[in-house]
Amino acid sequence: MTEPTDAERYPTLTESGRRLLERLREHPHAPLFRNQSGNRLTREDVETVRAFEQEIAAAVVPEQREELASWLREFLQRCYRDVPFYRALGGVPRRLGDVPCVSRADLGHDVARFVPDSAPLERLINFRTSGTTGHPLLIASHPLVAASYLAFHRRALGRFGVTLQASSGEVGVVLLGYQRKCFTYVSVTPTQNEAGLVKLNLYPEDWRHPDDRRKYLEGLAPEVLAGDPISFAALLELGASLRPRALLSTSMTLRPALRQQLETTFGCPVVDLYSLNEAGPVAAFDPALDGHVLLQPRMLVEIVDDAGRALPPGERGEITLTGGFNFCLPLVRYRTGDYAALELRRGEPTLVGLEGRAPVRFRTQAGEWLNNIEITHLLAPLGLEQYRLHQAPSGALSLSVVGAAQHEAELRAKLLELFGAEQVLSITELDTAAGKVLQYSSELAS
């Protein structure tokens, strides 16, 4: 594989941006950055993203009814013409409800069939999902799509009165992880005059000294901190003196107690985003509406039952998406595996009672707490179709997995290496007919 160059990673990098990258990498308390990446935006792309940000800021997200989505017909026709998977289904049905739903399993089977013929392959990038619902995924994307996330973040932050201001020489965002293995790097954001972007891991192994984490973050003074509830919990333990303008939380359910603690500690709003690799930021939690307000004007959200039938407003079911801004992976009736009801609250379409992927922690024999993502990474190389891991109050683990007999020896070896040789572990065949898999669960209080 050819190694990309810095000119490809940062096509518009100026001298001031280069100096900032150097400062971020060579800071006396900087962590070990394990990877390299960049914005990959050309000058033209930067203009496109800025125009998109303006469009999204001004757009209205209408009530989620097929007849109000003026873009939908043309979008469906394009998908059925340009995307191999949909083309194979024949003509475009008259009603969206007659289009069969697709799921993570369909994307996981062969994502190439969902990439439009018109998508430019030379700039294709990928995002890997953590597979918290049982199907690890490779998502086709593009630098423009990745950069366009910020348009929806700005829209969400605007609800809390926050306008991003970080600029040249400052750090716009630090993305926090807390995992044994984490993709970490530094970059700049050209749409923000090359404000810095740092993706780092708070796991102690990535640092020369554990206290460097606090010192580095304080030295960076980022305008925004992004992470998940687990990395934010780790951040709180550092006792860092930071004054960000906002925290963006994704990936897992943010419990009210943690939100409150974060808001009190950092003196800023914490925006809980419902965001998927497959679709980008879909909704942001607004405490005033007690629900997640939809963010994307060119996305139609349906709530469907098990048979894929759209449910009326207020009824709880699976969140299903059509449209979106990832032109490399247009979604048509994509079942997310997440559940909520959809209601109009103060005129805004809002997901109520969103049941996302709650973080689960497991205890090892040595008493160490592990994030469920560690298990996901550990088992990823085995390419398991689906599995479920549960920890009983006694600490005993039970793993149900598709193809248990085939993988048992390897699974046992891997899990005992992580949890300790004395760990009680049962491995059984997963009953896939039992419906949605709650992948991780624990009866141990963490």
Add this chain to the structure above:
Amino acid sequence: MEREGCELSRLMRRIAETPPEFLEEPRLGPQGTVAVSAVVGDLCRWHGIQPESAALDAFAIGTPKSDRKRLRVSLLLAWVLAEDWFRSVDLRQLPVLGLLLHGASELCEYATVEKLVADAERREELARFCLARLGFRPQGETRAQAEDRLTSLSAAERARVLRASRDAEARARAVREALARKAAEESADKYTRE
């Protein structure tokens, strides 16, 4: 074949009644009598399409050995597309020139003009082929019925389906390879990660 077209019998009747002038030899250099490019140009303008002269050149250049067959089919297709029903639908955004040029090349691989006119099955094939390439299905048929019938009738269509399937597989392979490149693996900046 998203849209419903006209009755198949209407087009088949027209093909059976092709005037002898449309079966004449195409003009290629000193040989032949019919200037196919002029016929195609007239047809396009009749449908409100303004073809560029470079596009029409493809119907005037070549040698009798390599281009006679395809131009004879182009001429026959021009006769079919002059049916009044085609005038009643707007063809301006449809691939009329593609049908006359590439469609003719595909058809001439499997049938002569004489056969396309004289043989009832070939007439049906030609009528269905014209409609399908412009996105129509015969009146009264579902898309699936129309596709099945065309594929079973037409060697050209079968070849097209095979080619499309090969192209789709090649594209899927190219997508998988592009996604596996180091640059794709490195991904790009997002303000949040899921």
